[in-house]
Amino acid sequence: MEAWQLVLVGMVMLLGLCGVLVPGVPGTWLVWSGVAWWSLHERTTLAWWVLVGATALLLVDQTVVWLLGPRRLRGVGITPRMALFAGAGALVGFVLLPVVGAVLGFVGGVYGSERLRLGGHGEAMLSTRTVMRAAGTSILVELLGCLLVAGVWVGAVIRG
Template sequence: MGVWQLVAVGLVMLLGLVGVLVQGVPGQAIVWAAVLWWALADRTPAAWGVLMGATALLLVNQALKPLLPRRRPHESGAPRRTLVLGGIGAIVGFFVVPVLGGVVGYVGTVYAAERLRLGSRGAGWVSVRSVMRATGWSVLVELFACLLVAGAWLGVVLWG
């Protein structure tokens, strides 16, 4: 697979990660389709292993969705901008501090945005709890699964 194709797969995967943050966009399916595209073009055992792992992980995530609270962003009281910033913070955090940085990035960015918006530490934490109850867990679990897939893909591309 050429460099430009890898860049295109990476951009589609990034689009899927952002799609996880937007309600109604099938972010998981976009991430999985990017891995499928790469595996069909690469045809190495590592590529097929990542595809099988991605398929299994995203299917488990789909099975867990009914157990998590539904997304109700309007009930959190936080503006949409805060939720989008939290998602971007999770994506950046995942790659800065592998795996656990996604959770820290999401919660930390939501707290920072809400603290700046509301003006106090206490109000910021109250808002973070409200965001996590209204949207956070379902978004965080789905984003974390997609980030694991993206991280596995990137790991195989760079070091495989």
């Protein structure tokens, strides 16, 4: 694989790593697709093992996120109305300020929902922090899996 192709694969993986942090962006899929693209072009034993390992690791990672997420979020009182406010806030934030605005809008939507439900600023801030901690755990688990895959890919490229 030529250097410019490796740079493109690296950019796809970097976009995937950033996408893990942004609601609605399929970051894990982008990281996996970068590894798949590289291994399909390399066609070496090392490349195939990296692809198999990345696939297995990301499947386990997604399973953990899937099992961990609802359990942690259920415990802090996520309501359908809060999810609607957070999703709408993320969409509006993304339109107003691409990428970064989605995260800010998501947090703003959670805060707005809690402010309406609880009535006061202090209670809404406390509840928003609790919700963000619960959601952050899932994001960190997903980010860790993607970082491990990216690190193995970088090691394989350097070795290969």
